[in-house]
Amino acid sequence: MIEVHVIDVPEFRPMVDTMRGQPAVTITGPVKGYWTISAPDELTFDRRAMKMKPAVWYGIFTGGLNGEIAHWGRDEVRIVGTSRPL
Amino acid sequence: MTEKLGTRDDASSAKSFNEAMGIGTGDLTGVKHAAEDGIRLALHGVDHTARPTWKLNETVEFYRDVLGLPLVHAITARGWGPPGHHDFLHFFFDAGKGATIAFFYYIGSERPEKYAPEEHHFYFATHTAWAVDSEEELVTWKETLEKRGIQVSPYTRHEILESIYFTDPNGYPVEITRRLRDIESIDEVDARLTLQAAMDVESEARAAGRLMEDIDAVWRRKAKLVDAYKEDAQ
Numbered sequence: 001m002i003e004v005h006v007i008d009v010p011e012f013r014p015m016v017d018t019m020r021g022q023p024a025v026t027i028t029g030p031v032k033g034y035w036t037i038s039a040p041d042e043l044t045f046d047r048r049a050m051k052m053k054p055a056v057w058y059g060i061f062t063g064g065l066n067g068e069i070a071h072w073g074r075d076e077v078r079i080v081g082t083s084r085p086l
Numbered sequence: 087m088t089e090k091l092g093t094r095d096d097a098s099s100a101k102s103f104n105e106a107m108g109i110g111t112g113d114l115t116g117v118k119h120a121a122e123d124g125i126r127l128a129l130h131g132v133d134h135t136a137r138p139t140w141k142l143n144e145t146v147e148f149y150r151d152v153l154g155l156p157l158v159h160a161i162t163a164r165g166w167g168p169p170g171h172h173d174f175l176h177f178f179f180d181a182g183k184g185a186t187i188a189f190f191y192y193i194g195s196e197r198p199e200k201y202a203p204e205e206h207h208f209y210f211a212t213h214t215a216w217a218v219d220s221e222e223e224l225v226t227w228k229e230t231l232e233k234r235g236i237q238v239s240p241y242t243r244h245e246i247l248e249s250i251y252f253t254d255p256n257g258y259p260v261e262i263t264r265r266l267r268d269i270e271s272i273d274e275v276d277a278r279l280t281l282q283a284a285m286d287v288e289s290e291a292r293a294a295g296r297l298m299e300d301i302d303a304v305w306r307r308k309a310k311l312v313d314a315y316k317e318d319a320q
Binding site for chain 2: 011
């Protein structure tokens with residue numbers, strides 16, 4: 001299970017907004033200021049869909065990432081589950 | 087207060103450079119934390135930042151005449167304190183709300199090579215960032231400086247700041263920035279959890295005799311800390 005925690009502030013909220021309604025994606029929160037996006041196998045974030053500036057994009061997982069970055073690009077990041085210790 | 091005005095030590099009583107400048111060892115072993123003595127020390131913003139310059143004329147021209155910052159104070163002195171101290175000028179430009187940017191010009195000295203500017207992010211990490219109050223002010227700064235012939239960076243929107251950058255004749259980086267939003271309580275919580283995650287990962291790396299590998303390791307540890315933080319809420 002992949003989990004991405006998202007701080008409930010304007011610059012990161014598009015991560016939550018663009019994940020709403022996506023198949024197999026669960027969104028909970030905000031709990032004490034954090035949203036949590038979960039998915040069983042993989043999650044893909046689209047920078048352009050989120051209208052996110054590069055300086056924020058490069059820190060997109062600052063809220064916490066239980067997962068592995070399988071692909072990292074300027075406009076798309078794909079994460080998969082990890083067996084590495086948190 | 088245990089010392090009274092007029093009876094305190096002053097810098098001329100110092101026996102060494104380290105003593106005069108308050109230079110410590112950097113070792114925090116045995117150093118008390120603020121929580122232990124209960125004394126809350128307060129600051130009220132920046133008074134000044136200071137750097138050396140070996141380009142006196144260009145520095146004054148840039149800050150006073152190009153940027154238009156008022157030259158508000160200047161000290162001239164024979165070298166004093168530790169042996170070998172150069173005669174010097176120390177001068178201050180007003181940067182708003184009581185803050186100044188200051189320079190030392192050490193007479194008869196040449197710039198040592200290690201003070202030469204470098205095209206490297208390590209060098210650019212040390213910089214001055216001045217605040218403006220609005221998007222209009224930031225745009226006015228960028229467009230006006232460009233018209234005056236200064237090379238200015240594109241706008242960069244960070245999480246809570248939008249900034250432009252340029253360098254002075256010494257090569258020192260300057261930033262002008264505006265707040266995009268107020269700092270919220272979640273920002274402080276998040277900063278605490280982020281730094282806790284990073285410090286934990288660094289401690290473990292150090293204990294294993296290696297360097298921290300990547301930010302992903304911090305993001306994974308952060309996930310664990312945020313999980314625990316959220317569970318506390320239930």
